Amino acid sequence: MVRTFSLTLGLEMARLHHANGKNIGRLNANGVDLNRNFPDQFFPSFHDPEPETLSVMKWMEEIPFMLSASLHDGAFVVTYPYDDSPSGQTKYSATPDDDIFRYLARLYAETHPEMHLSNMGNCTRYSQHKKFIGGITNGAEWSSLSNTMQDYNYVQTNSFEITVEMSCISYLNSSNIPMLFQQNYPSLIGFIRQASRGIKGIVKDTENNALEAAHISISDRKHDVKTAKDGDYWRLILPGTYEVSARLRGYETSTRIVTVENSLATWVNFTLSKSVSDPSIAALGHVSLLQKSLNLMAFESDGRDSSESEDKIDESTNKVSTNEEEEFFDNRDRDFNNEPKYSQRSMNTRREEEKPKYLLPSNQDANKKEKDQQSIGNINDDPKSKDKDFATNDVLSCSIPGRSEDLIGKLKWSGVIPELSNHTTSHLQPLVLGLDLVKADDLATDGTFLGKRYFSTKPNHAYFVPMNLCNRKIND
Numbered sequence: 001m002v003r004t005f006s007l008t009l010g011l012e013m014a015r016l017h018h019a020n021g022k023n024i025g026r027l028n029a030n031g032v033d034l035n036r037n038f039p040d041q042f043f044p045s046f047h048d049p050e051p052e053t054l055s056v057m058k059w060m061e062e063i064p065f066m067l068s069a070s071l072h073d074g075a076f077v078v079t080y081p082y083d084d085s086p087s088g089q090t091k092y093s094a095t096p097d098d099d100i101f102r103y104l105a106r107l108y109a110e111t112h113p114e115m116h117l118s119n120m121g122n123c124t125r126y127s128q129h130k131k132f133i134g135g136i137t138n139g140a141e142w143s144s145l146s147n148t149m150q151d152y153n154y155v156q157t158n159s160f161e162i163t164v165e166m167s168c169i170s171y172l173n174s175s176n177i178p179m180l181f182q183q184n185y186p187s188l189i190g191f192i193r194q195a196s197r198g199i200k201g202i203v204k205d206t207e208n209n210a211l212e213a214a215h216i217s218i219s220d221r222k223h224d225v226k227t228a229k230d231g232d233y234w235r236l237i238l239p240g241t242y243e244v245s246a247r248l249r250g251y252e253t254s255t256r257i258v259t260v261e262n263s264l265a266t267w268v269n270f271t272l273s274k275s276v277s278d279p280s281i282a283a284l285g286h287v288s289l290l291q292k293s294l295n296l297m298a299f300e301s302d303g304r305d306s307s308e309s310e311d312k313i314d315e316s317t318n319k320v321s322t323n324e325e326e327e328f329f330d331n332r333d334r335d336f337n338n339e340p341k342y343s344q345r346s347m348n349t350r351r352e353e354e355k356p357k358y359l360l361p362s363n364q365d366a367n368k369k370e371k372d373q374q375s376i377g378n379i380n381d382d383p384k385s386k387d388k389d390f391a392t393n394d395v396l397s398c399s400i401p402g403r404s405e406d407l408i409g410k411l412k413w414s415g416v417i418p419e420l421s422n423h424t425t426s427h428l429q430p431l432v433l434g435l436d437l438v439k440a441d442d443l444a445t446d447g448t449f450l451g452k453r454y455f456s457t458k459p460n461h462a463y464f465v466p467m468n469l470c471n472r473k474i475n476d
Contacts, residue, residue, distance in 0.1 A: 025349040028052060036145065040087050043381040056149070060157050063449035066225075066234040067195045068153055069108075070160035075165035076115060077132040078105040083139035083148040093140035095154060099237050102136070104194060106160055109135030111187040139163070158225040160236050162191075192387065197235040199260060203227050203246050211272060214248040232319040234265070246270035254442065271442065388467065390414070396435060398463075398470040407463055408473060409435030414448075417464070430466040435443070 001033040003169040026033050030051055030205030038052045080101035084199065085093035097099060109116040115135035132142075139150065151445035153161040164187075166180055203214040218235065219242050227233045239262045260266050390396065390411055398407045413434030439445055440460040447455045447462040455462065 022331070032233060035149060036147045037154070038147050038149050040084065040146045040148075041082075041151060041155045042084055042088075042146065057156075058153075060153065060159065065153075065157065065159040066236065067191070068159045070150060070162060070163045070192060072165050073167040074170040076135070076168050077142075077165050078108045078115065079139040079142060079163045079165070080105045081139060081151050081154045081161070083151050084146040085140045090144045090148070092138050093144070094138070095222045097154075097160065097236070100160065101162065101236060104160065105136035106134060107194070107218060108162065108164060108187045108191050111190045113183060115187075121348070128175055146354040154223075155294045158234070164301060183452070194236065195234070198238075198265050198269045199244065199258060200234045200235065200265045201270065203231045203233065203270045203272065205251065206271060206273050211248055211251070214246050214251075214270075215274070217245045219243045219246070224407060244268055248272060248437075250275055258440070273443070287338070381441045384453065388471070390433070390467075390470075390472065396433070396470045397475040398433075398435065398465045398475045400465065400469060407437060407441070407465065408437065408439075409437040410461060411460075412436045412457070412462075414467070415454075417449065433465050433467050433470055435463045435465060435470075437461045437463055441459050 004187075026035070028034055028091060032050050034050060037049050038057070039049065048054075081095050082093040085091055106116075106425060112135065113288070117135070139145065139148070150161045150163050153159040160243060164184070166184060172180070192198065203216075205209045205211055208225075210229070212227055214227040214231070214233075215231050216235055217224045218228070218237060225233055225235050234314045237260055239260050241259045243251055243255060244258045245255040249433055252275055254270045254272055256268060256270075257267060258268050274366055394411045396409060396411055399407075400407060413429060417432050434447070434449075434454050436455070436457045441463060442460065443463070444460045445462045446459045447453055447457050447461075449464050452466075
């Protein structure tokens, strides 16, 4: 979204008063220059901004502008941030996005028929004006000014703003407006088109909810933009390859390597998983989604109607007191102690009691084909696992809550991950499958989970899923 802003009312007043005073038309009724009234990044003010300034600030907060131009006169040049320097001296003061601002300023000046030329038309005939090479200048290098709207836009909002000084004369006659329009029209159109460059996207959580105020950062640039209320964002960046990250408090940071072309904006969407509050299970990748699925399994295997779909299970079932939770698991442990731990069928698949009951053959046993074909289904009495006999390299399709498409992959590992469960008794720990995905997934790993390697595959191809969510893939 692009905004152009022109301070014209004051200039009309100055025109009516024949511009007898230097500040006529620049000050409001309280005697304040509104273009020097915004909060400053280097020199904080102890006074509240004027009502007019507050209105503009509110407007910019409500509408997520990404590109802005402020139109002035009195010079013939395009200026870009910063307008002031930390020392207050008149010297070059670069922003973290100096390359982008120089590009925007050059684009405007070079598209203008005269602004980029070092000739009489760019005000150098006036002794008080500097000779701006190429028709652009850093604001602070020209004259260090604090509290400007240009700097406020960049520091406090998502907007990249430049200031266009359109004429050497501050109080042009209205008859010159058509000429100014014709001179600046191509530059303005070219400037507006830059709003469709860089990167853009949407940030959501694993439940497909938009995440507002998530920070989007680019490599080591110390300037983030934030997502709007619908989770959408826009970020200007020049062509190149960058490390782009999305972060929001309470969620795991997601990072992607993105190549930006010299064309329309590159879509870069993010899905953020909620952070795990317990540091002991600060897992890699998709731990939050897996934990939710495992929690649902625990209740289903304890007498809940197994035909009830998981998306209908009320989340309030997890909201129990500590005493109720302890009593719940104590009763279940006692019930299980009075029953066989495994079904007869699953016991037949593992006659050698001294061997681990949940692990597929390790990489060291890869040459033993008979073990590779060992059935791993029916290890516990989970109602949804009764008819599932899976073997190594079986192609499975797994339906994950919150995802629109099933995950497809080859089975590489099966077992329990104690850190993902509150149960210390092995037969109460739901079975987890390790898949080697057919195609990469942003939430997948290279075969590690919770900092431990279970099998090896390419990055972003290993996904760990509760067994009850998977079925053997039927060829189309």
